[in-house]
Amino acid sequence: xxxxxxxxxxxxxxxxxxxxxxxxxxxxxxxxxxxxxxxxxxxxxxxxxxxxxxxxxxxxxxxxxxxxxxxxxxxxxxxxxxxxxxxxxxxxxxxxxxxxxxxxxxxxxxxxxxxxxxxxxxxxxxxxxxxxxxxxxxxxxxxxxxxxxxxxxxxxxxxxxxxxxxxxxxxxxxxxxxxxxxxxxxxxxxxxxxxxxxxxxxxxxxxxxxxxxxxxxxxxxxxxxxxxxxxxx
Amino acid sequence: xxxxxxxxxxxxxxxxxxxxxxxxxxxxxxxxxxxxxxxxxxxxxxxxxxxxxxxxxxxxxxxxxxxxxxxxxxxxxxxxxxxxxxxxxxxxxxxxxxxxxxxxxxxxxxxxxxxxxxxxxxxxxxxxxxxxxxxxxxxxxxxxxxxxxxxxxxxxxxxxxxxxxxxxxxxxxxxxxxxxxxxxxxxxxxxxxxxxxxxxxxxxxxxxxxxxxxxxxxxxxxxxxxxxxxxxxxxxxxxxxxxxxxxxxxxxxxxxxxxxxxx
Numbered sequence: 001x002x003x004x005x006x007x008x009x010x011x012x013x014x015x016x017x018x019x020x021x022x023x024x025x026x027x028x029x030x031x032x033x034x035x036x037x038x039x040x041x042x043x044x045x046x047x048x049x050x051x052x053x054x055x056x057x058x059x060x061x062x063x064x065x066x067x068x069x070x071x072x073x074x075x076x077x078x079x080x081x082x083x084x085x086x087x088x089x090x091x092x093x094x095x096x097x098x099x100x101x102x103x104x105x106x107x108x109x110x111x112x113x114x115x116x117x118x119x120x121x122x123x124x125x126x127x128x129x130x131x132x133x134x135x136x137x138x139x140x141x142x143x144x145x146x147x148x149x150x151x152x153x154x155x156x157x158x159x160x161x162x163x164x165x166x167x168x169x170x171x172x173x174x175x176x177x178x179x180x181x182x183x184x185x186x187x188x189x190x191x192x193x194x195x196x197x198x199x200x201x202x203x204x205x206x207x208x209x210x211x212x213x214x215x216x217x218x219x220x221x222x223x224x225x226x227x228x229x230x231x232x233x
Numbered sequence: 234x235x236x237x238x239x240x241x242x243x244x245x246x247x248x249x250x251x252x253x254x255x256x257x258x259x260x261x262x263x264x265x266x267x268x269x270x271x272x273x274x275x276x277x278x279x280x281x282x283x284x285x286x287x288x289x290x291x292x293x294x295x296x297x298x299x300x301x302x303x304x305x306x307x308x309x310x311x312x313x314x315x316x317x318x319x320x321x322x323x324x325x326x327x328x329x330x331x332x333x334x335x336x337x338x339x340x341x342x343x344x345x346x347x348x349x350x351x352x353x354x355x356x357x358x359x360x361x362x363x364x365x366x367x368x369x370x371x372x373x374x375x376x377x378x379x380x381x382x383x384x385x386x387x388x389x390x391x392x393x394x395x396x397x398x399x400x401x402x403x404x405x406x407x408x409x410x411x412x413x414x415x416x417x418x419x420x421x422x423x424x425x426x427x428x429x430x431x432x433x434x435x436x437x438x439x440x441x442x443x444x445x446x447x448x449x450x451x452x453x454x455x456x457x458x459x460x461x462x463x464x465x466x467x468x469x470x471x472x473x474x475x476x477x478x479x480x481x482x483x484x485x486x487x488x489x490x491x492x493x494x495x496x
Binding site for chain 2: 008009010012013014016017018019020021023161164165179181182183
């Protein structure tokens with residue numbers, strides 16, 4: 001009887017091992033720091049002609065859509081401000097754009113912004129709940145491409161770290177896939193991948209101490225519900 | 234300078250034995266080597282210096298930015314071989330085991346070591362791939378993983394690989410030198426089976442051809458506070474570590490000239 005192989009998955013082990021021998025691909029960012037700061041303009045998105053256009057750069061012109069009170073923030077962090085932008089007029093609610101569409105949408109794609117309004121409201125409630133229950137001081141949500149769906153504050157420097165850790169290979173046998181990293185005295189970055197009908201989202205939250213597994217489960221459920229509700233609306 | 238972390242997910246796999254004797258092999262070959270005891274248990278210090286409980290060391294450096302590297306370096310009779318003990322501060326005193334908490338201090342340490350003219354900094358780390366050990370790995374050029382040739386050790390390989398994948402995200406430059414089988418017992422079927430299974434499981438370039446046998450010489454060397462090659466009958470065992478050293482050198486050769494201290 002083979003004493004080893006019943007205990008592990010040789011194919012998965014070999015895949016992991018081979019990945020470790022290859023040079024690690026890194027995002028081709030032009031900014032010196034891999035944090036998504038002002039120089040970073042987002043990942044390329046899907047295959048539609050609109051998406052292939054220089055969407056991200058033009059998104060910097062979104063101020064027309066933003067209330068004056070938050071226009072200043074838009075200049076310093078386009079991701080955060082787009083998320084904080086007020087609901088657009090509800091004239092295109094029937095548009096079929098997915099809920100977790102890219103945040104940095106060009107002005108012509110008002111329909112996507114409109115459709116995201118309920119998501120935005122739900123996430124803000126989620127953020128408040130996180131603050132209250134886990135003393136989270138910074139919360140952001142990325143989609144599987146690394147684009148910002150929501151951001152509370154300016155956590156751009158943590159986005160790359162969060163996404164990288166969230167997508168690092170892990171065995172399917174590992175129950176919870178959350179990761180936490182100490183980022184300062186008394187502050188941890190908790191990273192929780194959450195599967196949704198739109199693909200995997202990555203929740204990042206700066207918390208005073210790492211969440212216990214039961215709390216991670218509750219957070220995952222809560223965020224997953226928000227995304228699921230949105231997809232069915 | 235090149236920095237290598239000798240680390241493993243499991244404890245008791247022979248990290249300290251490999252670290253001491255591999256570092257000694259490099260030093261004998263003329264490589265100016267600093268062996269750093271990054272294990273709070275202080276195994277290197279306890280093995281090689283009777284004063285280890287009095288020496289300031291690596292953890293003191295992490296805890297106190299005012300301590301210069303010069304105060305930590307312990308020379309040996311071999312001019313090219315120096316040590317840094319674990320020290321008196323513990324993991325607790327440095328603020329616990331949060332990943333990333335000591336990254337900047339570890340990198341500062343490595344810059345100081347490079348500035349001192351060392352060619353190789355070899356870390357003997359504590360078991361596990363988190364806390365200070367994680368920060369050491371996330372700051373080093375390469376990692377080698379001793380792995381005991383026994384079934385339980387092999388079963389832990391998936392966890393080890395997952396841990397390394399996460400650390401490579403923190404340190405994309407990290408070279409995984411490979412797994413080195415230790416405590417191999419040729420007269421024990423389970424040990425040989427485990428050894429064969431690991432070689433079948435992993436890509437050939439991830440398992441060192443050299444394997445370390447279980448040998449009473451290691452216990453004797455440790456009892457006398459010496460690397461095994463210094464024992465009067467240790468020449469045979471020294472050949473094993475010289476072979477391991479040459480394998481490591483060969484892995485670095487294709488990219489020699491590109492090495493620099495972390496910064």
